[in-house]
Amino acid sequence: MFKAEPFVTRIAFVASDRPEAQEARANLASRYGDAARDEAQVIVALGGDGFMLETLHAQIESRTPIYGMNWGTLGFLMNEYSEEGLLERINAAERTVVHPLRMVAADVHGGVHRGLAFNEVSLLRQTRQTAKLRISIDGKVRLSELSCDGALVSTPAGSTAYNLSAHGPIIPLDAQVLALTPISAFRPRRWRGALLRHMAKVKFEILEAEKRPVSAVADNFEVRDVLEVHVSEDRDLALTMLFDAGRSLEERVLAEQFSS
Template sequence: MFKAQPFVSRLAFLASDRPEAREARAALIARYGDAPMDEAQVIVALGGDGFMLETLHDQIGTPKPIYGMNRGSVGFLMNEYSEDALLERINMAERAVIHPLRMIAIDAQRNEHRALAINEVSLLRQTRQTAKLRISIDGKVRLTELSCDGALVATPAGSTAYNLSAHGPIIPLDAKVLALTPISAFRPRRWRGALLAHTAKVSFEILEADKRPVSAVADNFEVRDVLEVHIAEARDISMHMLFDAGRSLEERVLAEQFSV
């Protein structure tokens, strides 16, 4: 984590479809202006966590940092909304650099699908039948057969999202670790997942795929009827998020571990 570059004055405002987000955008533009995207130093995203993920995906490949303000529901990835002193807040903000996961999914027709995930890549059963997965790490089979509703690989930034709901571990941003978490594991019933080095390459093979179809989802990009899925951290891609001083993403992840 490090301080954002000073003297930021040119902002571009984006808003979700929620009425309160659109109203906030209009109010902020009236007060601070709205720079063209190619001239803006910082993008301000107004909405909830879903809109922040959407904005991050849209801005992949550009170095512009994104400062979110919550005009949605959850807002874990967002700063508190206020129209006052926005430039001062942004210039004092702390920057989080995150790397997405790269998913390669092979479907039943042997078509290859590629996508990036900021939070997690999840495998989910498509029918009433449990999924059966074989899991390999760096080319070595580590779990011959997992019967489950699914499994996921989460980034540190995404460890407090679906991963936490599936009883996976919360991971500090600087831990250089990925979470491999089962979803409603049936057999082996007591397997609770694993923590993996961020350099690990995770592969899933879907067993009995005709009888037990599985979909793969990278954030909001879904591939149905997959046969195998390969996941690795995309270290060549960096995304930058800004958080108010003292309320960094790292601090939020740490605080979440002590919430009751």
């Protein structure tokens, strides 16, 4: 039997450090009230896409749905800002569930670091010299040596971000695939990346790690001088993002493929 979502009345507002976002937060809190985060039914995030990612990470434990409104430079993951009819917009919003990537990175000093990424895990050269990577998928070496500026694994939700800038494919949210995309590949020059099933386990080995140091970044968490990086989707973690009716994230990803 279908169970309706409860009507949202308790909202917690969070905002980026920008003065305009902080002012908007104060105005909205005065108008709609400002619930404690642990009591809120929805978190309203005021900022840009970077702040939306920060808010997603902050809500991993509570998993409270997040409704973003744009007060930043980019707003692909955000709704348009308006103080009018906020409760009606939230209660009519379309829901998108996102799963993060889990990164486990070992560095040259013996340290092991863990991070989560809702957009992508990227490997980047740290010096003027190209990085050299060996890439394995599900335990099998698929590319014995990639000379490049780096490489990344992107979620569908993140496929229109850094992945697209690196000429990776835009992925529909329900496609259940990940994008493996090289960044400025030098050899093999014609390799353009691969689409992987969403349960694939990706392993990067850094060749000549001391001579050609590489960093690994999971969203905004960076590890320097990595030796080996493992990336896989974490299906046990699921967060909900809310988008205005008719402007769902699925619609935005589709429309992006036809933008000039």
